Every structure is written in structure tokens, then in C-alpha cells.
Amino acid sequence: MVSHACSGDELLAWRRGQLALGGRAVDLDWLLDLRGELSWAELQKLRLRPELTVSLACSMEALEHLWRQHLDDHVPLQHLVGRCPWRDLDLVISSAALIPRQETELLIDLALERLQDPAFAPHRRDARWADLGTGSGAMAIALARALTGWHGHAVDLSPAALELAQINLRRLAPEGGCQLHLGHWWTPLRPWWGHFDLVVSNPPYIPTSVVDALEPVVRDHEPQLALCGGADGLDACREIVELAPQVLAPGGWLLLEHHHDQSEQVLQLMECSGLVAAEARCDLGGVKRFAMACRAPGSSSSLPPLHDH
Numbered sequence: 241m242v243s244h245a246c247s248g249d250e251l252l253a254w255r256r257g258q259l260a261l262g263g264r265a266v267d268l269d270w271l272l273d274l275r276g277e278l279s280w281a282e283l284q285k286l287r288l289r290p291e292l293t294v295s296l297a298c299s300m301e302a303l304e305h306l307w308r309q310h311l312d313d314h315v316p317l318q319h320l321v322g323r324c325p326w327r328d329l330d331l332v333i334s335s336a337a338l339i340p341r342q343e344t345e346l347l348i349d350l351a352l353e354r355l356q357d358p359a360f361a362p363h364r365r366d367a368r369w370a371d372l373g374t375g376s377g378a379m380a381i382a383l384a385r386a387l388t389g390w391h392g393h394a395v396d397l398s399p400a401a402l403e404l405a406q407i408n409l410r411r412l413a414p415e416g417g418c419q420l421h422l423g424h425w426w427t428p429l430r431p432w433w434g435h436f437d438l439v440v441s442n443p444p445y446i447p448t449s450v451v452d453a454l455e456p457v458v459r460d461h462e463p464q465l466a467l468c469g470g471a472d473g474l475d476a477c478r479e480i481v482e483l484a485p486q487v488l489a490p491g492g493w494l495l496l497e498h499h500h501d502q503s504e505q506v507l508q509l510m511e512c513s514g515l516v517a518a519e520a521r522c523d524l525g526g527v528k529r530f531a532m533a534c535r536a537p538g539s540s541s542s543l544p545p546l547h548d549h
């Protein structure tokens with residue numbers, strides 16, 4: 241790869257010039273890191289020692305071109321660089337799917353925490369998880385890597401999102417363990433209904449009126465299918481929760497991400513559907529953004545045992 245050398249003084253002056261055009265320093269530094277391959281720590285070092293020479297992975301002109309596209313056309317930086325770090329993963333990203341958000345990283349921690357609970361018993365040898373509305377495949381990959389030996393299923397209604405998930409799964413979870421399914425929430429998983437020990441979903445949950453008022457960088461560049469949850473934002477949650485008691489294995493858990501003001505409603509939906517032990521969990525800002533509940537451990541399953549793998 242060709243590297244582009246410049247002095248710290250030059251780079252810092254360039255950076256000030258770009259920020260004078262607009263935008264946030266945190267975003268410009270993210271671009272410098274992901275595209276220019278100049279880490280935040282290296283940037284801090286240059287502030288202390290501007291006489292040092294630095295090597296960028298691309299020219300300052302190329303970086304400026306991307307920065308201007310971001311400022312003028314509100315193109316998300318993740319689309320411009322085609323990548324997004326998420327947990328320990330470096331995901332390929334495009335406009336085909338939602339850019340995975342930082343708060344969703346917590347949903348994986350919460351899901352894996354459930355497995356530590358002694359009351360949770362993925363009793364059978366064919367333990368099974370699903371990710372509903374997988375998008376870029378971020379959560380599916382995290383689960384496939386953490387739960388080796390489990391059977392994984394990732395579902396999406398968008399063929400373009402599934403293609404992206406497949407690219408990411410092949411790169412980041414090459415040992416397999418996750419099947420992709422095109423279709424509507426639980427529908428393509430029908431052969432395994434009654435056998436899911438763990439299901440995660442970050443469904444579209446933004447009320448239609450709120451979607452229209454989102455920042456252009458989200459509203460105009462991320463798929464509507466990934467954002468819009470209907471009039472009250474809960475269309476997808478309702479559908480997912482309603483069937484969960486049939487689809488989960490006895491003792492199996494459903495974990496959902498939701499909008500900042502939907503906690504009570506989602507917990508109520510879970511309780512009304514017949515799920516038990518419904519609980520809210522907060523994001524790092526202390527806002528209730530996750531809901532989890534399980535199918536009663538002792539409930540009987542009238543479904544036949546599975547023979548597939």
C-alpha cells in the first residue's frame with residue numbers, strides 16, 4: 241500500500257481547516273483512523289510533538305473528498321469507508337443495512353449473561369439461537385463466535401442486507417454455525433419452532449413520525465425497513481413477542497432492543513404473550529433500552545424432536 245508522509249504540523253493544520261468547514265472533531269478523527277490509519281493515540285502524540293513525521297494510508301486530498309461528501313451530502317462515514325468497528329469485529333458496511341450501533345453491543349453481553357444463569361439450561365445437545373432482523377450480521381457473528389457448537393439462524397426480510405450479512409459471516413465467522421434465512425421474522429424458522437434457546441433482535445422500532453424528523457445522515461441513507469416500526473414504533477416488537485412462547489424452547493430467552501421510551505410497553509407485551517421473568521435493562525447512559533423474558537422453563541413442548549443439523 242502506498243503511504244503518504246506529512247509532518248505533524250501539516251496534518252494538524254489540515255485538520256483545523258477541515259473542522260472549520262463543519263462537522264464534529266470526533267467524526268473527523270474517526271475518518272483519520274479508519275481511512276487514514278492514523279490512530280487517536282498517534283494523533284494525540286502529534287499534538288505533543290508536531291515536528292514528527294506521520295504516514296497516512298491515503299492522501300489528505302482523498303480524506304478531504306470524503307469529509308466533504310459527509311458534510312455536503314450527509315453520507316455516513318461508515319458508508320464512505322465501507323467499514324464499521326463493532327465489538328471486536330471489523331464489519332463490512334454498505335447502505336444495504338443499518339450501521340450497527342454501539343448500544344446494540346450490549347444486547348450480546350446481556351444474551352451471553354443469560355447463559356451464565358444456572359436456571360438456564362440449553363439442556364439438549366442441539367442448542368439453538370436466532371437473530372431476527374440481522375442486517376449487517378453483527379449480532380449473528382458475535383453469537384456464532386461465542387456459542388460454538390450451537391446452531392445459529394439469522395433472518396432478514398431484505399435480500400440486500402442478507403447478502404451483506406453473508407459477506408461478514410464468511411469473513412468473521414468462517415467456521416460456520418449460522419444459517420441465513422430470507423423472510424418475515426419467525427416465518428422462515430418454522431421447522432425449528434419450539435426449539436430456540438436464545439433469540440436476540442434489534443427490530444425497527446422508531447415511530448413513523450419520528451423517522452421523518454431524524455437527521456438526514458440517518459433518514460436519507462439508512463434503509464427505511466431497518467428504521468420504521470409503524471405508528472407507535474412497536475409493530476415489529478408486537479409480532480416477534482406474540483409468537484415467542486410458541487417458538488422458544490421451554491426456558492428459552494428472548495432479548496429485544498427498543499426505543500428509549502418503549503420499555504413499559506415492551507415488557508407488557510412480553511407478559512401478555514405468556515412469557516415470564518420479563519425484565520428491563522439499561523444502556524450505558526442508564527436508559528431502559530432492552531427487554532428480556534423467557535418461556536416458562538417447565539412448560540411442555542408438544543413439538544416433535546428435531547433431526548436436522
Ligand SMILES: C[S@@+](CC[C@H](N)C(=O)[O-])C[C@H]1O[C@@H](n2cnc3c(N)ncnc32)[C@H](O)[C@@H]1O
Pocket residue numbers: 337338339340341344372373374375376377378379395396397398401423424425442443444445465466467476
Ligand atoms: C434496526 S435493524 C437491525 C440490524 C442489525 N440487527 C443491527 O442491530 O445492526 C432491523 C433489521 O430488521 C430487518 N427487518 C425489517 N422488517 C423485517 C421483517 N418483517 N422480517 C425480518 N426482518 C425485518 C431490516 O431489514 C433490518 O435489517
